[in-house]
Amino acid sequence: MIRVNNRDEIAWEEGLTVSALLERFRYTFPHIIVKIDRRVVPPVEYPTRAIPDGADVQAVHLIAGG
Amino acid sequence: MTTNRVLTEFTYEPSSVERGYTGQTLYVNLSENTVVAKPVTDVMKEKFIGGRGFGLWLLWHGVNDDTKWDDPENEIVISSGPCGGITQYPGSGKSLVVAISPLTNIVIDSNVGGHFGPLLKFAGWDALEIQGKAERDVIVFIDGVSGRVTIEEAPDVPVDTHLVGHWLIEQMAETEEDRYFMSSVSAGTGAENTRIGCLNFSLYDRKRKSPRFKQAGRGGTGTVFRDKRIKALVVKSPPVKGDSNHPADRARIAAAGVRLHKEIHDHDDHQNRMRRRGTPYLVQIMDDYHLLPVHNFKFGSHPDTPKINGEVWEARFTQGLPDGCWYGCTMACSHAVDGFELRTGPYKGQRVIVDGPEYETIGAVGSGCGIFDPDAILELNFYCDTYGLDTISYGTLTAFAMECYEAGILDREKTGGLDLRFGNAEASLSLLHQMARGEGFGLIAGQGVRRMKRIFAQEYGAAPQFLQDIGMESKGLEYSMYIPKESLAQQGGYGLTNKGPQHDEAWLIFMDMVSNLLPTFEDKAEALHYFPLFRTWFGLCGFCKLPWNDIVPPNNRDADEPAKIPAHVQNYVEIFSGVTGHEITKEDLIAMSEVVYNFQRVFNIRLGYGRREHDAIPYRSQGPVTVEEYEARGEYHDKQLSDVVGIDPAGMPTEEKIATLREYREAQYEKLKDAVYERRGWTSDGVPKLETLRNLGIDFPEVVAVVDKYL
Amino acid sequence: MGKVLSYDPDLCVGCFVCEETCSETWFKVADRQKSNIRIHDDGEGNLSAIFCIQCGECTEICPTGALSQDKRGVVRVKKKLCVGCLACVGFCPYQAMFYHADQTEPFKCVACGKCVQECPAEALAILDE
Numbered sequence A: 001m002i003r004v005n006n007r008d009e010i011a012w013e014e015g016l017t018v019s020a021l022l023e024r025f026r027y028t029f030p031h032i033i034v035k036i037d038r039r040v041v042p043p044v045e046y047p048t049r050a051i052p053d054g055a056d057v058q059a060v061h062l063i064a065g066g
Numbered sequence B: 001m002t003t004n005r006v007l008t009e010f011t012y013e014p015s016s017v018e019r020g021y022t023g024q025t026l027y028v029n030l031s032e033n034t035v036v037a038k039p040v041t042d043v044m045k046e047k048f049i050g051g052r053g054f055g056l057w058l059l060w061h062g063v064n065d066d067t068k069w070d071d072p073e074n075e076i077v078i079s080s081g082p083c084g085g086i087t088q089y090p091g092s093g094k095s096l097v098v099a100i101s102p103l104t105n106i107v108i109d110s111n112v113g114g115h116f117g118p119l120l121k122f123a124g125w126d127a128l129e130i131q132g133k134a135e136r137d138v139i140v141f142i143d144g145v146s147g148r149v150t151i152e153e154a155p156d157v158p159v160d161t162h163l164v165g166h167w168l169i170e171q172m173a174e175t176e177e178d179r180y181f182m183s184s185v186s187a188g189t190g191a192e193n194t195r196i197g198c199l200n201f202s203l204y205d206r207k208r209k210s211p212r213f214k215q216a217g218r219g220g221t222g223t224v225f226r227d228k229r230i231k232a233l234v235v236k237s238p239p240v241k242g243d244s245n246h247p248a249d250r251a252r253i254a255a256a257g258v259r260l261h262k263e264i265h266d267h268d269d270h271q272n273r274m275r276r277r278g279t280p281y282l283v284q285i286m287d288d289y290h291l292l293p294v295h296n297f298k299f300g301s302h303p304d305t306p307k308i309n310g311e312v313w314e315a316r317f318t319q320g321l322p323d324g325c326w327y328g329c330t331m332a333c334s335h336a337v338d339g340f341e342l343r344t345g346p347y348k349g350q351r352v353i354v355d356g357p358e359y360e361t362i363g364a365v366g367s368g369c370g371i372f373d374p375d376a377i378l379e380l381n382f383y384c385d386t387y388g389l390d391t392i393s394y395g396t397l398t399a400f401a402m403e404c405y406e407a408g409i410l411d412r413e414k415t416g417g418l419d420l421r422f423g424n425a426e427a428s429l430s431l432l433h434q435m436a437r438g439e440g441f442g443l444i445a446g447q448g449v450r451r452m453k454r455i456f457a458q459e460y461g462a463a464p465q466f467l468q469d470i471g472m473e474s475k476g477l478e479y480s481m482y483i484p485k486e487s488l489a490q491q492g493g494y495g496l497t498n499k500g501p502q503h504d505e506a507w508l509i510f511m512d513m514v515s516n517l518l519p520t521f522e523d524k525a526e527a528l529h530y531f532p533l534f535r536t537w538f539g540l541c542g543f544c545k546l547p548w549n550d551i552v553p554p555n556n557r558d559a560d561e562p563a564k565i566p567a568h569v570q571n572y573v574e575i576f577s578g579v580t581g582h583e584i585t586k587e588d589l590i591a592m593s594e595v596v597y598n599f600q601r602v603f604n605i606r607l608g609y610g611r612r613e614h615d616a617i618p619y620r621s622q623g624p625v626t627v628e629e630y631e632a633r634g635e636y637h638d639k640q641l642s643d644v645v646g647i648d649p650a651g652m653p654t655e656e657k658i659a660t661l662r663e664y665r666e667a668q669y670e671k672l673k674d675a676v677y678e679r680r681g682w683t684s685d686g687v688p689k690l691e692t693l694r695n696l697g698i699d700f701p702e703v704v705a706v707v708d709k710y711l
Numbered sequence C: 001m002g003k004v005l006s007y008d009p010d011l012c013v014g015c016f017v018c019e020e021t022c023s024e025t026w027f028k029v030a031d032r033q034k035s036n037i038r039i040h041d042d043g044e045g046n047l048s049a050i051f052c053i054q055c056g057e058c059t060e061i062c063p064t065g066a067l068s069q070d071k072r073g074v075v076r077v078k079k080k081l082c083v084g085c086l087a088c089v090g091f092c093p094y095q096a097m098f099y100h101a102d103q104t105e106p107f108k109c110v111a112c113g114k115c116v117q118e119c120p121a122e123a124l125a126i127l128d129e
Helices: A018-024 B042-048 B052-062 B116-122 B161-172 B176-180 B189-193 B221-227 B250-270 B279-288 B310-316 B359-369 B374-387 B391-406 B425-437 B440-445 B449-460 B464-470 B488-495 B509-514 B521-541 B554-558 B566-580 B586-606 B627-632 B634-645 B654-680 B690-696 B701-708 C017-027 C087-091 C114-118
Strands: A002-004 A008-010 A032-036 A056-061 B005-011 B024-029 B034-039 B075-079 B095-100 B107-112 B127-131 B138-143 B148-153 B182-186 B199-205 B210-216 B230-236 B336-341 B351-355 C003-007 C038-041 C047-050 C067-069 C075-077 C124-128
Touching: A018 A032, A018 A056, A056 B509, B005 B034, B024 B148, B042 B052, B042 B586, B052 B075, B052 B095, B052 B107, B052 B127, B052 B521, B052 B586, B075 B116, B075 B221, B095 B116, B095 B221, B107 B199, B107 B521, B107 B586, B116 B182, B116 B199, B116 B230, B127 B230, B161 B176, B161 B182, B161 B199, B161 B210, B161 B230, B161 B374, B176 B182, B189 B221, B189 B374, B189 B425, B199 B221, B210 B351, B250 B566, B250 C087, B279 B310, B279 B359, B310 B374, B336 B374, B351 B374, B359 B374, B359 B391, B359 B425, B374 B391, B374 B425, B391 B425, B391 B440, B391 B449, B391 B464, B425 B440, B440 B449, B449 B464, B488 B509, B488 B521, B488 B654, B509 B521, B521 B566, B521 B586, B521 B654, B554 B566, B566 B586, B586 B690, B586 B701, B627 B634, B627 B654, B634 B654, B690 B701, C017 C038, C017 C114, C114 C124
Parallel strands: A002 A056, B024 B127, B138 B230
Antiparallel strands: A002 A008, A032 A056, B005 B148, B024 B034, B075 B095, B075 B127, B095 B107, B107 B210, B138 B148, B182 B199, B182 B230, B199 B210, B336 B351, C003 C124, C038 C047, C067 C075
């Protein structure tokens, strides 16, 4: 089980990358900070970093806009 | 040179600016044809800073408790702020326009770019205050080079803005160089016949050799302008230089400016691409998150959105031009489509520069009305601007009319033949031209959503509750372009404002809805305390908010509270201190704003509004009103019921699900009000407590007298 | 192509006389922060120089037309038109537009050749194509 933003839970999959997770949630906003278990993931690693089972993932969208 | 008849002439010694202030405001009374210089007091600088603060202070003293928008006592006040007019830091040329609004009957404050505000300061004036009404159409010309202010009868000066622009550069400017440091404020014929008039502030685009226009859009300031029979305000100033504000420490400002220029140079291309596509970058993103208003805020996305997204506009805008609306803005979001041939209306066939569209305009006159044709959006944008109409209010009220038409509340007889279905761009354009001519259904629609609700109920027998639910206005002002339905914090961001649902107070959708960073009422209340105050600050100083967070430094993600973009907040602290010589901290920003924000709330109470009942919002801003809306995201809404409300939707008819969700969400909003008022130091009726006013140092007798009645 | 300064890092001896000459010429003071050429020594024996190569990109960034190439191809700052926004400083691809607290306008190399005359190592030259 992976928990996203303290609210949404999805089943863990082996090899689920950060990019794939963002795509699944349709998080297309350009300024997203991703933290896995409170550690920041550099954007360059999004396509390759696999999310571990039981992870607490934060996808923080910087407010911008409006 | 003009041949207008001069009604009044006032000469003065243009004072130089010291640390961001000239120390004088200009008062013009059009009923009496008087012009007076008023001193800027210490109270004004210490408590009200500038910009919106000066506007509120001057307006407060100019009007009575019962002043209406069209009484001669109503004023239009224009002021930039101590940091307005610096050239080194992107987004430092904004001004605030303040007046009593024809839509809301309370104070509107409207933030605008262009050159007028800073040039007004360099012409010698920290604010321009206009009261009274002229007998016949006039212009006011503030010549800061020769030290002369005139009120002139202006029968031959045009009304529509793109013509005023040409008049300004061809008739008022004597040389090419004159054009650089002259600016006009104008409305248009649409502002004469509606309540949604806007003001256009010009800037001279040296590469295009043409005037361009930015808008003080919200609240009907253009309507007040034409009601006072003003055709144009014109300012001329000495040349602008890097030290025109005579700052206390220009080096600090320059360092911050170069830092941000470099950041924008290095990162804008792969962040929001503001320099190439401007605010339209947001269109597809909002659609992806179900936040783009479609069909009168019924839906948050549409399959045709790619036809009007950022990529499309990047290809339409002329690239490679400076495109800043004040000097030094390298965020450069003020794009234009050049050589656009108008297909309709009185200027049909002319090739014009269209200033925009901005994201808001695309959402309002485009997707909100079901229109996904870029050319239609450009035509609507151009005519709204030149007619002096707020594109946001225009779009939202037209979308409301369209839904009423599709629901059978309106028909072709009532609309005078206009087939106002969603997506009918021709009908929208016809409606717009009617507003300019003051004819037909245009006269009704131009009253705004709140008054249309009343008219449709009283005269066409439409169900008042349905109209109230779908009519996207609060306090009388139309909503701007974000769907707040799934974010309680954003419902508050729109509903718990001073002026009405304009997103410049708080834009919390992502923090709340997506990132879930505001899970409790206390979290939401804290955000609804902080962000409106933070954003208010820009309007006290003369700043644009876009360079604050539409460009993000690369190490921002490692900061505490990255949503606040702390490195940029620090820039603003540096700049304010560098201009004024007053060392401030980032906490001071909030403290400064809190004073003005609370004063504005009391002002609204003084005018008979400003309390809990006036913070009411239409249900469409909170949840699905109709079966169609509910079932468009049926699974999502069902999950809301089960996970959030705690009710199993299985077997429930949709109408019951809607009602259940509604009961829950309406109760949530009431609880939010309680939490926010508490945090802001207000009573449960939304009135600032005496203790709060005392702590802010605005417990002046006349202020206390207003709140006393309710405490 | 036109007039432009050129620099040979292999001949440069890191004496900084060019910087002193430049700031003396243009600002009447010996101050590297007021020089239009900046020599960088990386501490491992590698020397490099930053100065304007007259690429002209800044002329597109300037909002007032204060930056333009003269008939020799040299980009000039017209102080009368400059509003001191420093956008050019932030956007120069070579970081070769400079600014200083004392000056409202930025400054840059205009290939005047004074540093060429003073360089003891003949590491500098004016090219004119």
